[in-house]
Amino acid sequence: MAKSADSTIGSKSNAASLQRGKACLRCRKRKMRCDGAKPACQQCTRAKKGDQCEYDDGKSKTRTQLLREQILRLEQRIRELEDPDYVSPAIVLHDPHGARHPSESESSSLASSTSPPVSNSHAPFSTPPTSHSPFTSQSPYLSGSPYTPGTSSPQPSPEVGEMLLDIFVPHRHQCGLEIDLAPIRATLRHSHTSDLSASPRHAVLLNAIFLWACFVSRPGPLSTQENQYLARALAALPDAVACSADALLDVLQASCLLATYFYATGRSAEASYHAGAAAALVAQHAIHADPAHWPERVLTGERILTFWQVYHIDRVWSALLNMRPVVPDDSDASSAINCPWPQGLAEYASGRAPCRAGFMTVRSMFDGDVTAGGLTIPASRAKAAAILSRAQQLTNAWDPMLKPTEAFQRDVAALEMTVQRFVAALIPVQRLGSALPEARQALVGTHTLANCALVLLYRRLAQGSALPPQSITLAHERMAYDKMVNAARACIAVLPHIAEQDYSFLDPAVGPCWALIADVLLQELDNLQALWPPIDLSASRNELELVLFAMTSMNTQFPILGAYNPSRLVWILF
Numbered sequence: 146m147a148k149s150a151d152s153t154i155g156s157k158s159n160a161a162s163l164q165r166g167k168a169c170l171r172c173r174k175r176k177m178r179c180d181g182a183k184p185a186c187q188q189c190t191r192a193k194k195g196d197q198c199e200y201d202d203g204k205s206k207t208r209t210q211l212l213r214e215q216i217l218r219l220e221q222r223i224r225e226l227e228d229p230d231y232v233s234p235a236i237v238l239h240d241p242h243g244a245r246h247p248s249e250s251e252s253s254s255l256a257s258s259t260s261p262p263v264s265n266s267h268a269p270f271s272t273p274p275t276s277h278s279p280f281t282s283q284s285p286y287l288s289g290s291p292y293t294p295g296t297s298s299p300q301p302s303p304e305v306g307e308m309l310l311d312i313f314v315p316h317r318h319q320c321g322l323e324i325d326l327a328p329i330r331a332t333l334r335h336s337h338t339s340d341l342s343a344s345p346r347h348a349v350l351l352n353a354i355f356l357w358a359c360f361v362s363r364p365g366p367l368s369t370q371e372n373q374y375l376a377r378a379l380a381a382l383p384d385a386v387a388c389s390a391d392a393l394l395d396v397l398q399a400s401c402l403l404a405t406y407f408y409a410t411g412r413s414a415e416a417s418y419h420a421g422a423a424a425a426l427v428a429q430h431a432i433h434a435d436p437a438h439w440p441e442r443v444l445t446g447e448r449i450l451t452f453w454q455v456y457h458i459d460r461v462w463s464a465l466l467n468m469r470p471v472v473p474d475d476s477d478a479s480s481a482i483n484c485p486w487p488q489g490l491a492e493y494a495s496g497r498a499p500c501r502a503g504f505m506t507v508r509s510m511f512d513g514d515v516t517a518g519g520l521t522i523p524a525s526r527a528k529a530a531a532i533l534s535r536a537q538q539l540t541n542a543w544d545p546m547l548k549p550t551e552a553f554q555r556d557v558a559a560l561e562m563t564v565q566r567f568v569a570a571l572i573p574v575q576r577l578g579s580a581l582p583e584a585r586q587a588l589v590g591t592h593t594l595a596n597c598a599l600v601l602l603y604r605r606l607a608q609g610s611a612l613p614p615q616s617i618t619l620a621h622e623r624m625a626y627d628k629m630v631n632a633a634r635a636c637i638a639v640l641p642h643i644a645e646q647d648y649s650f651l652d653p654a655v656g657p658c659w660a661l662i663a664d665v666l667l668q669e670l671d672n673l674q675a676l677w678p679p680i681d682l683s684a685s686r687n688e689l690e691l692v693l694f695a696m697t698s699m700n701t702q703f704p705i706l707g708a709y710n711p712s713r714l715v716w717i718l719f
Contacts, residue, residue: 170199171645193641196578216365219308306333306351309358316361318587319652320405321454322398323490323523324447329354347395349385352378353402360406361649363702378403393430394451397423401454408462409653409703417468424459424471427452433472433482445500446493453487453527460534461594464601465657467541470534474507481505486518487527507531511559515566522587526652528567529594535560536598540605549606557602561628564595568635577642582650585642590652592639597658599632600665633665637688640695648698656696656705663692 168179169186171194179186185195301309310329317324332345356374359367378399385392385399400423407416427433432452456472463470473480483506485499492498499518509517510528518524539556543549549557574592577585606625636658643651666689673682699705 167200170201171197193578194645197645216312216362219312219367301355303333306355309355312358312362312367313354316357316650318522318583319590319650320357320402321457321523321526322402323450323454323487324398325490325494347381347385347388347392347399349378349381349392349399350395350402352381353399353406356406357402360409361702375403375406390430393426394447397426397432397451397455400426401458404458404462405653408458409705411705413462413466416462417466420455420458420462421471423455427455428471428473433474433484446488446490446498449484449493449500450487450490450523452484453523456482457526457530460530461654464533464537464598465654467537476505476508482507487521487523488519489521489523492521511535511563513563513566515563516570520570522584525571525591526587529591529598532560532564532567533594533598533601535563536602540602543605545605557606560602561599564599568592568595574638574642577639578644582644582647585644586647586650587652589639589643589647590655593636593655593658594652596632596635597661600629600636600661603629603632604661604665629665630669633662633669634688636662637691640691643695645698648695649702651699653703653705656699656703659692659696659699663689663696666692 163179163181167181169181169189172179172186172188177188179188181200183200185198189195189198307330310326310333314326329346329351332351335345352374356371356378359369359371359374362368363371382396382399385396400419404416404419404423407413407419432448433456459470459472462468472482474482481504483504486506488498493500506518510531515528520528539553539560543553571591572580572584572588577588577592580588603625607622607629666685670682670685670689673680673685
């Protein structure tokens with residue numbers, strides 16, 4: 146026993162006398178005491194962040210440093226190409242402890258400086274700019290030619306375009322853009338010639354991609370060009386719409402990129418406008434119907450993927466903002482979604498993916514067939530969106546002044562069963578840490594949206610939950626309250642498995658979901674504080690602190706959560 150005690154004292158002494166600069170990067174950032182253990186220190190191990198425990202020993206660079214340096218090189222090269230007078234510095238000074246994320250104060254100031262308020266000038270189908278604008282009537286973005294440059298056209302050079310595309314590619318899944326990049330690269334390569342025979346893509350899509358490349362580069366120098374590419378994408382929209390079927394997919398994909406960008410930057414009015422326009426085009430051209438009726442010149446696989454991209458943004462954000470969705474899905478065969486669940490691009494390229502229409506694709510899932518069509522990343526996103534939308538539909542169909550009918554209770558039970566089956570078919574939460582980053586980032590969003598659907602549903606049903614739990618007298622209200630809290634905790638269970646570098650690649654929709662979870666936890670904390678005799682509230686406070694950390698980490702990249710004021714949680718907790 147003495148030896149064990151000596152060993153314990155010795156380990157504490159070593160931790161206390163750890164040399165300056167020997168702590169892991171995560172403990173340095175949080176100003177926490179680190180014991181210097183490898184491969185993971187005690188602090189990171191207890192926080193279940195062992196995979197993020199990195200040391201800067203001066204001999205090798207961390208993963209974060211390598212990624213930051215790659216982005217810096219790309220930004221410098223872009224500046225060299227766009228400005229002949231610019232000379233990149235021969236020596237780049239940087240933080241020897243590795244690149245850090247902006248602090249909360251920096252992220253808030255960044256959000257305020259780069260996220261202007263809603264403006265009518267950003268309407269997607271506005272009139273062309275006046276002659277004093279750099280986008281004059283001679284601009285190629287307002288002509289019928291897709292990305293055909295003129296001598297004074299403002300678009301980037303092919304090399305700069307390739308670099309912007311490379312920056313965007315790792316982020317394409319969080320936007321739902323599943324697209325073959327070869328035609329885009331071909332368009333960029335041939336933009337300085339008249340050879341656009343290789344399936345060219347319209348300028349509206351290219352500029353929306355460039356916009357996202359600048360956006361995800363915040364707060365780097367490339368982000369200063371964000372408004373420039375936003376203006377170009379918006380100016381190209383009228384011409385793309387005028388091209389009708391020839392640029393239909395480009396319009397839909399670009400509109401989804403613009404809508405996601407506006408949602409991510411907290412500009413929900415503009416976001417809803419673009420999302421609604423894309424959904425209206427889907428309904429107008431019956432893209433949700435039988436693929437056999439689509440024009441042969443349009444790749445069926447990409448069209449299926451584009452439909453579900455529109456469906457996801459329409460249904461998810463309509464539910465989160467409590468708006469009526471636009472994409473139709475009625476019991477009438479003519480307006481039902483018969484488009485098959487989306488697969489990966491490789492499956493479509495190899496001919497293994499089914500392209501024939503099903504029968505009421507979404508409604509069949511709620512009849513019990515949750516695994517039909519597989520659980521690829523696109524399919525899982527689409528099914529999670531359908532579940533969240535169904536929760537909103539049931540919530541709005543119930544009159545809180547009336548006792549729930551038996552038919553309504555059956556529908557609620559059916560949705561809960563669908564969520565349970567769907568989540569059980571996914572990679573378990575406990576294994577998210579070992580998944581590949583791309584899969585983990587997608588699964589974080591899928592798990593969160595599916596469980597948040599039950600929070601959204603049961604929060605409306607738990608009308609008595611504003612009172613302490615013992616004061617809830619109606620059985621259905623008490624049951625709804627308990628299920629609401631359990632669903633919120635299922636969302637919280639995902640958070641410890643999110644790596645620090647994942648936050649920049651998550652679906653922006655998880656931000657409002659976490660804000661909803663935080664409200665539920667605050668309500669639960671208030672209820673528990675009203676109990677007598679008093680109980681230990683440390684577990685509830687720890688859960689709330691975990692949600693706060695996730696919201697703050699995401700808000701560093703996406704100002705979407707500025708409207709939800711995470712600082713008020715800090716005041717409550719501390």
